[in-house]
Amino acid sequence: MTLDDLFRLAPYSLEASQKEQVLSEILSDLTRRHYANCPEYARILNALSFDASKNHTCAELPFIPVRLFKEFELRSVPQEQITKTLTSSGTSGQAVSKIFLSADNVRAQSKTLNEIISSFIGKQRLPLLLLDTEMIKKDRSMYSARGAGIIGFSIFGRNSTYALDAEMNIDLEKVSSFFEEHKNEPILMFGYTYMIWQFVVRALEEKNISFDARNAVLFHIGGWKKLKDQAVDALEFNRRVQSRLGNVKVYNYYGMAEQLGSVFVECEHGHMHCSNYSDVIIRRPKDFSPAGIGEKGLMELLSVLPTSYPGHVLLTEDEGEILGVDNCPCGRKGKYFKIHGRIKSAELRGCSDTYEKR
C-alpha cells in the first residue's frame, strides 16, 4: 500500500493488524529512501547495523531523537527542491529545529490534516475565527511552526478572522461582528492552547465579557505545560472557554513540528487518537523496549508523511501511555493514548556548574 491508497480510506478505519502491515511497508520504504538520500541518517543506521534493504515491523524501525533536528540540518532531497523551511524552538533551550519541506511533502501534510479534521467537522468550509494574531504569518519564507499551524488550518474555513491584534489584545469589535454575522450557522475556531487561555479566556474574564456562540467547534494545539503551572487542566480549560465563548465543542490535538499534518486529536472521551497516517509506540526508558498498554514511557511517533527529511520515526521527550487499541467507545480504530507531558530534564551531578548560569 502507498500513501495514495491510504487517502482513499477513512482516517480512523484501520484495525491494528491491517495497520501494522500497511504502516510497516510504507515506513520501511521511507527508511530506505532516507537511508539513500540523507547521509547523516545513513550514518546512524550504519552505526546501529540496521539493514534498511529489508522490510521491518514498525517497532523494529530505528527512531531518531527529535532533538537531532536542532543539531543538524537533515534533509533527503536536494536543497533546490526545498520550498519551505519550518522552524520551531520547541519548549526547551534556545536551539531551533529546522525542518526542510519539499512541495510534495507540504501537499501531503495538508491533505492529511484535511482528512483528519474533516472527519470531525465535515467537508464543508465553515466561517473561521483564528484565536491569534495575523502577524504570526507575515514572514512566509522562514515560517515558524505556530504560523504554519495557522496557515495549515485556514484551509478548513472561510471568512478567516483574526481575534487578536498585533499586541495580542482581543479585538472585541471584530469578534462581536464575527459572531453576529454567523449567528445562524456553525462556526470553527482555532488557536494555541496557551494563547487562547491567556489572551482570550483570561482577557475576557478580566473585562467580564462573554460571547454566545450557538454552534461552534474549537481546535487547539500547543501543550499544557504553561497551563499546568497555573493548575488548569483540560476540563477546567473547556469549562472556562465555554463560559466565555458559548456553546463550543472543544477538541485538543497534539502534533510535532517535526511531523506536521499527521496530528493526534482527542475524541469526545478525552482520548488522543492515532489516525491511519500515524502511530505511537511507548518505549521503556531503561532499554527502549516497547511498553504494554497502560505502561508509561517515552513516546515514539511514527508518521507516513515525511519524505523530504528523515522524520518518519521519532523519539520524543514526552511521556505517555497507550490506553487501548481499536476499542475506544468513540468508534475510532487504532491506538488511543494519553500524554503526561515532557520528561524531567536531566539533573546531573558533576564538577561543572550546569544550572547556575546567569
Next chain:
Amino acid sequence: MIPMKNVDYIVGTSDINRTPLPVYNDSVCAFISEISATLMKSPLIRVFPDLSALAFWGRKANLQKLKSDFGSTERRLGRGLCFHVAPSNIPVNFAFTYVFGLLAGNANIVRLPSKTFPQIDALCATIKEILQRYPEIEQRTAFVRYPRRDEITAEFCKIADARMIWGGDETIKDIKSLPALPRCVDIAFADRYSIAMIDADAVLNADETQMKRLSENFYNDTWLMDQNACSSAQTILWLNDSKAAREKFWTAAERRAREKYTLQDAVAVDKYTLFCTESILNDNMERCTHHDNLLYREELKALTSDMVNHRGKGGYFFEYALKDENELFAVITEKFQTITYFGVDPDKLCSSLIASNTRGIDRIVPIGKALDIDVIWDGHDLIRELSRGIYVGK
C-alpha cells in the same frame, strides 16, 4: 565587614576576622577532627555516603599524617581571607574547600550552592554546633547563600587574599572578571578530562572477589557521579587488550550499575542522542555497542587530542586498545587530569609521563579513588598555595 543585603549567613559571622593563623594550627585540627568524630557517630553518614567520605578524611590520625607529610609548618601563615565558590552539583565539596582554607591558616567565606541538598543542611547544622566551642574559628567562618548576583560576589572578591574557584570554565571566567586584592591568589578548578588504564591480563587473572571490588570501585568513580565529575573516566584504555578481559570487566561493571544506578529518562534520551551525534560527526568512531541504556561502549579507531571534546554522561564510555604508553602521552593536553588504573605500575607510569614532558595529567590513582579529594588536588598543593612562607635571611 558590614553584613550585606540579600546575603544569608548560614554558619559563622558576617563580621569576619581576617587575621591569619599558622598552617595546620592545633585548634583547627581539633575542630576538623571533632566534625569527623561527630559525623562518624551520626546516622547521617549511612544516608549520605559523601558525608562519610568527609568524616573519614577528617580523622585525627589522617590530619596528623597530613601535617607530618607537609614538613615544617613553622614560618608559614595563612594569606588572610579566602573566598570560596563551591560547585553547584557536588554537595559536600564546600566543606572540603572550607577545611583546606582553614588548614592553610585562613579565614573563609564560602559561597554555598544555591540549590539545596539535604546533606548540606545537615552538615551546616553540625558545623555550626561545633563552632560554638571554637570561637577563634567561628570568627573566621562565613557560609553564605545568595541569589547568584555579580554585585554581591564582587564585594566578597574585593576583600579576598585568595580565591578558590570551583564550578568549571564558565564560573572561572565570571569570577576572574571581578577584581580582587592585588596580591590575591586564585586557584581555579577548570573543566578537565580523565581516563582509565586497565591491563587486560590483570583483569583475566582477577578472582571473583577482586572483580567485585574492581567493578564497585569503577562504579564509584563514574556512574555514582553520572560520569560527570572531572575525574570520572571518559575513555578506557586497554593494555595487552583482549576480548575476554573486556567482556569480563564490562559484565561486572554493568551488573554493578544495574544494582545501583538510577537511570533518569532524560539521561537515557541524552545517551542515545549522543550516540546519534557521534555516529554523524565522529569519524574516529569504530562502532558503538549497547545492550540496554545503562552502558554504551564506543570503540575508537585512534587516539587524538580531540578526544577531550567527546564526553559521555551517565554511562557512555569510549574505549581503545593502547599499543603502548607513548601513544597516550602523544595526545595528552593540559585538559587531562586523572588516570585511574588497574594492573598498572603507577610509579613507572609516572616516570614515563614525566620523561615525556606532558602538559597534562595531575593524578595517577587506582580505580576507585578518582573522586578522593585531598590537599593535593588538580595539580595544586593547596595548603602551600593558600598560605604564605616567611623567608628569613641571615
